[in-house]
Amino acid sequence: MTPVKVRALGALIAAALLFGCGGSGEPPAAGQSSPALPGQGGAPSLGGDAGQINGAGATFPNPIYSKWFSEYSKSHPDVRINYQPIGSGGGIRQLTNQTVFFGASDGPMTDEQLKTAPGPILHLPTVLGGVVPVYNVPGLSADLKFSGPLLADIYLGKVKKWNDAAIAKENPGVKLPATDIAVAHRSDGSGTTYIFVDYLSKVSPEFKDKVGVATSVNWPVGVGGKGNEGVAGVVKQTPGAIGYVELIYALQNNIAYGAVKNKAGSYLKASLDSVTAAAAASSASMPADFRVSITDAEGKDAYPIASYTWILLYQNPPDKEKSRRMVEFMRWAITDGQAFTKELGYAPLPGAVVKLEQDALGKIQVQ
């Protein structure tokens, strides 16, 4: 009797093992339903019940979007907007598959991605964010300054020690230790990484060639931390470490960060104002579709590692009632809504861009 029991228990364990582990490899099923063209009336309703507008995408702007939706529904009780912060890539996928009404992304969609979508998609900048270098070098007499090419060389593994001549050149008078540099980067695909490598690729041809620009890249050196907290954790625990985090994260957690030399040659510590300045400086050359990178911007007040985050909308969605409500909301978000940005740590849009967007919103079909 008991040997049987023991053996049966073994079998049960093996079954549990198989079943339990199989589950961990299962991906969330991406909606593979055949996309119906907008305007042809194929999709019955883009997600959920009649009144609700569903969206999904970037995690970075989630706090401000949530604030906007709740504030906006106070004055417009009939508009219910539901946002799922599943990541920019997921947002683009769901928008392309038309399982959500709007998407949101920290990086603009590529031409290729736009081509696979069933209809024309508009990019609408909502707020701005910046990325800052954080480091842990014990016993420094002053905050460190970096230049773009220097950051690129550190992340390429070419500058290996803190007392390297390239670092000393940017920081005259600061006594630098002979510690090894431990490089930390994001391990999860992230808009933060996108902005950072976009900047490094602009200022260093070698970085562009060896690493390139994407939300996840093949880093030549370093350890990956999951999320801003993962990178900040590694930097905090490891003497000699350098990493990059979102400006918001550094501000909210009181993490000291370094200044970065901009295109005009001034060293700037990122602030909400210097991020907005970067956007204002480049607004004159804003392309019509708003798919623009504002890293390494011109202007002496412009912080060089900054970016827009976008809401993505179909230009001609099948549900015109939802479209009308969404456009109204967007007009509010880029004007009155901007008042909520600073308290949550986001940089507001410059006035010139708001004007351009109001024109663009007129292109969206609402009837």
Place this chain on the structure above:
Amino acid sequence: MAEARPARRRRAGWADPLFRGGTAVVAALVIATVLGVLVVLLKDSMLSVRKFGFSFWSTRTWDPVAGEFGALPFIWGTLYSSVLALLLATPVALGIAIFLAELCPGWLRQPLAFLTELLAAIPSIVYGLWGIFVLAPAVRVLEVHTPEILRRTALFSGPPLGVGMLAAALVLAVMVIPFTATVAREILKAVPVAQREAAYALGATRWEAIRLAVHYGRVGITGAVMLGFGRALGETMAVTMVIGNNPQVSLSLFAPQHTMAAVIANEFTEAADALYLNALVEIGLVLFIITVVINGLSRLLIWRMGRTKARPMVATPEVALAA
């Protein structure tokens, strides 16, 4: 009385098949789920399977920008971290199980068993945070103080970062221990009293009697160890927070590495490109296949152990009593 019995049988007449049918449906759900997982994994990874073929298993590059994908560093990291965790966890877990089942004073048994099981209930994100804020700095101190002569060997090379393979294996070991210990204790408790009494009757010491009990339950204990291995293979959140997430094949315990579950969790949400997404799903497929193979092998091991059971060196109650 004579009439009541057939009535009861008649009632059992429909209850039996209903019950049997119900349980069969539930059991079929297991098969359907596993097959469903396989079908979805295959379907959603086709682009990558066609493009890379079997070289996916042996390529070291993982470059989303260039669109080149290989799973080798992740396969290596998953197996290496799980095996290390198993090596660390099994002796401790068996010690706990034996102490609880055989040696523990009565008043301590319940609280200790409860605490062991409580370890299994801690969410893995908590283990991960503990790993990054407590364990990794401690590991770093250990790495800094590793003698230079050891640092020159492949096993301990690289800069002292704290996060890396060693930290991941330690976190995994702590997470695996309650599973292995709890099941192994139940197995030991299921060993019949007659076994022990027979051993003592033959003049066995306590140590010898315990060895006999462990030997008697070895099939189930192997199962308990394999349960821990499966737990380690699939663990995601705690591992990704301390392993350093650098896809490289390295023997070094100090080197940051990566695992299959971790790369899926890290990169799935932002993967918008079709090939990239397919490659990530194929990593899931590889993990699925490896899990099935390892389960198959452990079943084989258990089956073989079960077959060799009746050898005389194993004192079954009959043999012991006959002696």
